[in-house]
Amino acid sequence: MDPRMVDSHVPAELPAYVYDIGALGRHLAGVREKTRGVELFYAAKANPDARVLETIAPLVDGIEVASGGELEHVRAVLPDARLAFGGPGKTDTELGLALREAERVHVESPHELRRLAAFRRDADVLLRVNLAGERAGVALAMSGPFGMDPEAMDACREMLRGAPWVRLRGVHAHLASGLDADAAVRQSREVLGWARPWLEKAGVESPEINLGGGMGVDYAAPGSRFDWTSYGRRVADLALPGETLRIEPGRAISVYCGWYVTRVLDVKRAHGAWYAVLLGGTHHLRTPVTKNHDQPFTVLPRDEPGPSVEDAPVTLVGQLCTPKDVFARDVPVTRLAVGDVVAFSMAGAYAWNISHHDFLMHPKPAFHYVTS
Numbered sequence: 001m002d003p004r005m006v007d008s009h010v011p012a013e014l015p016a017y018v019y020d021i022g023a024l025g026r027h028l029a030g031v032r033e034k035t036r037g038v039e040l041f042y043a044a045k046a047n048p049d050a051r052v053l054e055t056i057a058p059l060v061d062g063i064e065v066a067s068g069g070e071l072e073h074v075r076a077v078l079p080d081a082r083l084a085f086g087g088p089g090k091t092d093t094e095l096g097l098a099l100r101e102a103e104r105v106h107v108e109s110p111h112e113l114r115r116l117a118a119f120r121r122d123a124d125v126l127l128r129v130n131l132a133g134e135r136a137g138v139a140l141a142m143s144g145p146f147g148m149d150p151e152a153m154d155a156c157r158e159m160l161r162g163a164p165w166v167r168l169r170g171v172h173a174h175l176a177s178g179l180d181a182d183a184a185v186r187q188s189r190e191v192l193g194w195a196r197p198w199l200e201k202a203g204v205e206s207p208e209i210n211l212g213g214g215m216g217v218d219y220a221a222p223g224s225r226f227d228w229t230s231y232g233r234r235v236a237d238l239a240l241p242g243e244t245l246r247i248e249p250g251r252a253i254s255v256y257c258g259w260y261v262t263r264v265l266d267v268k269r270a271h272g273a274w275y276a277v278l279l280g281g282t283h284h285l286r287t288p289v290t291k292n293h294d295q296p297f298t299v300l301p302r303d304e305p306g307p308s309v310e311d312a313p314v315t316l317v318g319q320l321c322t323p324k325d326v327f328a329r330d331v332p333v334t335r336l337a338v339g340d341v342v343a344f345s346m347a348g349a350y351a352w353n354i355s356h357h358d359f360l361m362h363p364k365p366a367f368h369y370v371t372s
Ligand SMILES: *Cc1c(COP(=O)(O)O)cnc(C)c1O
Pocket: 043, 045, 046, 064, 066, 086, 087, 174, 177, 178, 212, 213, 214, 215, 248, 249, 250, 251, 252
């Protein structure tokens, strides 16, 4: 929603999350339109809120889940959704669930494949590859324990010969996040360049290649958007006949629909710097701490008695007794006063669901669903 419209959706009780599900649907419909050449899955870990999932489901081909908990939750909310199950460190219980409920299992290691094969049940798998290479300029390179080196992929290929009930359908790769369209296309080419000859050697017909998520989001420019038009057109052009390309973005789908709305409890000056202390804190909205950014916000003046600051940089903090409880640091404001409402935007992904809600035992925010 446009920041100028937030004021008409401020709930009586604060702090609160406000999800603009109308805006989410419009945004995703646009993404869908621009990515017709690929299958589009939504990565539920970005935001598994039930209303958010219900809004997203009719506009995507499926949902990617990364734990047994996510799988059970998404299945309860969306009984008919196509599911893909990924993530490192799956337990036997999770593998069993995945075999029952997910149409694709993303296998992360030779040992995991061995354990999956031991079920002796029909399974359709993608092997997750972790290609080496420069990931310059990305927000988060998925280096480390995610997926397999090409050598381990070869070991899996050998293992599959002895387990025909496990059907190799293709390759999965999610190598980085925070990509712009050019970087995402470059990475897609890299994955395809590696995967095609490997899949051919494995004799996989009509192969599926999951190119991952990671489409960039710019918290310093809330109005900017990943260039889905350019990315969608160029990736569709990369697809060969008989091949299915799939993407599974999370953040770039749901981030814009969420707002964390709260109000100013105190304004004060300490050691020469201005601080606004807000109701709530990063135990509700941890995103700025994990991403080390200033969470974008809109001030809605309320004209209440109390201290204020004008034409100065202000650090917006929460109620937690830790110097890390910072939403935004030294951001210039024209005026900020006690009682004013502050609406943080871009709080629809990796926000509430990654936050440490119980720290200090403050009340939890309410959740509101609006359509702008
Ligand atoms: C987290 C994750 C995604 C989604 O990443 P975004 O940066 O939110 O788009 C997709 N696939 C896998 C395997 C992931 O772990």
